[in-house]
Amino acid sequence: MPADPGRAAALELVHRLREVALRLERAVGEFARATGLHATDVRALTRLLDAERAGVEATPGWLAQQLGMTSQATTAVIHRLEAAGHVERLRSRSDGRSARLQVSETAVDLGWQFFGPLLERLIGITEHLDQRDRSVVSDYLSAVADTLE
Template sequence: MDERDPAMELVHLLRAVTVEFDLLGAEFAARHGLHPTDVRALIHLLDAARSGTRATPGWLGEQLRLNSAGTTALVDRLERLELVRRSRDTVDRRRVLLEVEEKATRLGWAFFGPVIDEVVAASDDFDAGELATVRRFLTSVLESTRATRTP
């Protein structure tokens, strides 16, 4: 495939953005004594809260592709750092739910807030139709990427 093809240019730009976000995540993890998987766990838990998903340790393990022992160690570590808390599900008391603590949210905004502000400001240069196109494209890329991963 021709490297100058507009579609390939998008692939390379997406890869570059992914690398930059990965580097930011690694810097955040290092600064706060976290493992990169800890950061991914926090992101999954924040996304779950935003979407109304009741996050359990089992659910988190599936998202991260960790076994039960690995998930327990991860949650124990995040709980010790006061970034996540376990609570009993009020509907099913046998179930444990995971929630991100305010401390984690504060740390995240303090570190990632400036880049989020820059991304939001960059979106101001696009009209509603352009943003809808970008959203549709990124959603399609996300779905196709997820579909190619081995379960």
């Protein structure tokens, strides 16, 4: 049976996406080793920064859901991040009885020191795309992310 060229091209994109994911995972691992963090701690910091950027109040329960972890395991992550000075527990803005999590400026600076050069290169690549191409890439990546939910 002849190969469907559309399917082959789609599969090639999936393989490229997998390669990007593996290389990003390696970079996260290098950052974790360089900072003495667990890879899960780095994932937690990333989700907390994403929440902040989206205007979402990140609670311990929210973080557990994002990481796909039990509340006990998430509490251990939060304790490690607090002890390292990377996360603060603050009172919730909407409910003073509950806590919200905030990434410290020190952690943000540390992330920029390590990932800043990579982010600048990625921004440079993206800036060379016209608006239509950026829209296509954005739609594709959003659909991929939604598929993985």
